[in-house]
Amino acid sequence: MPDEEIQTLNRPGAARTVPAQTRPTAPASARTPSQPRPEPAWLGPVLIVGIVLAALNLRPAITSLGALFEEVRTGLGMSGTVAGLITSVPALCFAVFGVTAPRLSRRFGPAAVVCAGMAAVAAGLLIRPFTHNAAGFLAASALSLAGIALTNVLLPVIVKRWFPDRVGTMTGLYSMALALGTSLAAAATVPMTSALGGSWRAGLLVWAVLALVAVLPWLPVAAAARREKRAAAPGSAATLAADAGPKIVRSRTAWALACYFGLQATGAYITMGWLPQIFRDAGVSASTAGVLLAVTMVMGVPLAFVIPNLAGRMRNQGAIAVTLGLFGLVGYTGLYLAPAAGAWAWALLLGVSNCAFPLVITMIGLRAKSPAGVVKLSAFAQSAGYLISIPGPLLVGALYQHSGGWDLPLTVMAALLVPQIALGVLAGRDRTIEDECGMRD
DSSP, X not given: OTTTTSOOOSSTTSSEEEOOOOOTTSOGGGOOOOOOEEEOTTHHHHHHHHHHHHXXXXXXXXXXXXXXXXXXXXXXXXXXXXXXXXXXXXXXXXXXXXXXXXXXXXXXXXXXXXXXXXXXHHHHHHHGGGOOSHHHHHHHHHHHHHHHHHHHHHHHHHHHHHOTTOXXXXXXXXXXXXXXXXXXXXXXXXXXXXXXTSOXXXXXHHHHHHHHHHHHHHHHHHHHHHHHHHHSOTTOHHHHHHHHOOOGGGOHHHHHHHHHHHHHHHHHHHHHHHHHXXXXXTTOOHHHHHHHHHHHHHTHHHHHHHHHHHHHTOSOOHHHHHHHHXXXXXXXXXXXXXXXXXXXXXXXXXXXXXXXXXXXXHHHHHSOSSHHHHHHHHHHHHHHHHHHHTHHHHHHHHHHHHHSSSHHHHHHHHHHHHHHHHHHHHHTSSOOHHHHTTOOO
């Protein structure tokens, strides 16, 4: 990521000039004077639009498929094994492709990689409705998921790079957009499919349009970033420092963030995958169970904006992690004791608990001093976290099948919140990975 240390923008979009950052190892007398480089006035507003549109596209590829999965499976003649593989692919792709984000970001710049990621999302969503077998559908889905994985990792970097004084606000904005896109695709895909004639292919194709729109604002942003990269000295100390970066595996905070991310993702995937079944087994109708899941997901829209803003104003975010975990414990306890009688309350409580995602994304931006540190921390925490999350839904399903009920799975789900709370306290401490890795100013 050769250009992230060139300048710090406190208010993107304002018409002004920002002097290049001085090299940390060169004495003042040895520096070569450089002309200030103007930041175009359009950059800040276009970046905000681009961030919101990118976030809106980070989950429809998954939740739109979930809404039509039975029709897709029947239409393509998928076996049960292949269908199970497709449901496990998102977390695996997020882990595998997310690892590549730091290297791509250093070489091409984060804005260019996000632009390419959005193009990959659009291409995959355009291709998969026209596939005629499970292998082609899986490959097209993997292309979209690869683009999502890169964008997942780099949006916190974009925020840190261009909005360093508004990390909480901007993280809240795109977290809210992400939650909105998730809920919108889950709720609107089936009605839109019916309106378009009932074909699952048309219902999935609609979401490619939104992804294509998301590419547009990133084209000029990526072009501006390339011009800045060409203007920077290729062998500058800032570039070398960015390439070196902190050694992430030495940081206890990085490990705490990765494990916290993994456990909160585990809870979210279990909730999305199994909550309707829990309610249905308790005697709740199928339609009401679907509405209850929607309520759980919609809770993330307003809270995804509030929580990052609150976290960004606090030096220690551990208290928020504890509060969210306690909401989840009460929700799981209610499901255990009276799943049908208090269904709406438990859905609301679990919706609040699942807002650990915007919290951990905010902490990623706060636990590193530089964009170079954020990109490494984001890739590490998300890739390791998604790997940790893969066995959770499978384990719950196996326990449910083995025990014939939900008492044992719910006990396990509640028990996982205990280490999640402890890890959130550790990850929320006011320290940075650079300090822990011995890279003090």
